[in-house]
Amino acid sequence: MDKHELAAFLRARRERLRPEDVGLPSGTRRRTPGLRREEVAVLAHISTEYYVRLEQARAPRPSAEVLAGIAGTLRLTDAESDHLHLLAGTARTRTASIRREVRPSILAVVDRLPLTAAIVLAADFEVLAWNPLAAALMEDFALRDRRDRNLARQAFPVGGTGGASEPPYGIADGAEFRHQVVKQLRTTLAQHPSDPEVVALVDELRTGNAEFERLWSRHDVQPAPVLTKTFHHPSVGPVTVDCDSLALVDGDQFLVLYTAPQGSPDADALALLGMLTARAAASD
Template sequence: MDRQELGAFLRSRRERLAPQDVGLPSGPRRRTPGLRREEAAVLAHISTEYYVRLEQGRAPRPSGEVLAGIARALRLTDAEADHLHVLAGTAPTRDRLHRREVRPSILVLLERLPQTAGIVVSATFEVLAWNSLAAALMEDFASVGREDRNLARRAFLGARDPGRTLYGVSDATEFRHHVVTGLRATAARYPGDPDVTRLVAELRAGSADFARLWDRHDVQAAPTLTKTFDHAVVGEVTVDCDSLALTDCDQHLVLYSAPAGSPAAEALALLNVLGPRAADYRL
């Protein structure tokens, strides 16, 4: 049970709710944002004293029933409720260290997708594997070190070429929010993984934007269905974006494709011919 993180998460979710959101009168005097602690406790059917102790990180581990009541009271989404259980230590957690090894079958699959750019991303947003088209569209990942292949670092700390930090994607702001919510969930699943702890500390110290988003305690971001890359060779390429969870190893297979016959499909076909050397124009 991570008492301090649990308390901070509960406080952040309580403060975002207005009284009218839960059917309570707003009243003329409210010195703090959101619900009062006693209001949240009543809605969760627990004592105010116990709820206060939870937020202060002084309470014993709550039961599953108590957590369910709090989730309902604070109008948590499914992702937020799952995160609450993980913080309380009542949900199954992953192995102590996040996985970086990619299954051989996934590596073979990547190479069998000649018209689709594909990458495998770890729980810490490190690009672990890629195919030739992904290297042409984004970067020749084989030519950079492990730290430069981490998309979280790229998003918040920049890259060798600051103008191409995120490959000219159109949704950089949304992607940064997605990174923060993903890393917060990862940190809850792997509290003892030094790589995870070190990455979060590095990002908090090096990026005020990351620190601000991190302190919001969000754990769910909107899905990305399309993405536009501004490529130095073929210009803007708008592709469909599908992220498939590899649940057994806590990784994601991210695929970028385009409808047959579309301008984007033609651009991908040209990049497929050029191969990873097309990315050299970015550097």
């Protein structure tokens, strides 16, 4: 049970609600945003003293029934409720460290997708594997050290002051991508709280990038939706692709596929990138 993260998460979720969101009169002006602690306790059918101790990181582990009551009161989404159980220690955590070795069968799938840019990501955004079209669309990850093949580090460079960072690979939705990175890293840290690389990465970004710290303090967690991304490529111009992230069976890795509708200008641009890559490889 991570008492301090649980306390911070509960405070953040409580402060985003208004009394009218849960059927209470708004009443007079409040000194602080959100519901009062005693209101959450009454609606969740627990004692005010116990809920206060939860938000002060002083309470013993809550039961699943108590967590269900709090989740309902705070109007948590399914993803937020799962995160609440993770922090409270009532959900199964995964192995101590993220699995970073990609199964041969997944590597074979990546290599057999000539018209699809495909990468395999670890849960902390380290790029573990990629095919030639992904290298052409994004970059040749083989030219980077393993530490620098992390998309979170690219999205939040150390020394960032909180202004808009330059999005990696010229993607058009840089702000949304950065927010998704923070959400996923928060879930990853809750699932692997003793993985030294994950802990070090989060600490590095929190202390080294003001924008990351600002987003981290929101305590947002949400699964990444299916997205459409536009890459501004220096050779072929803008390329809009569908981006599908598939969780692999072990849960620590994601197969990310970038595709374009057959016959579209974007599919032609991907095919041109593939030809340029093959031609460059043949000339080496």
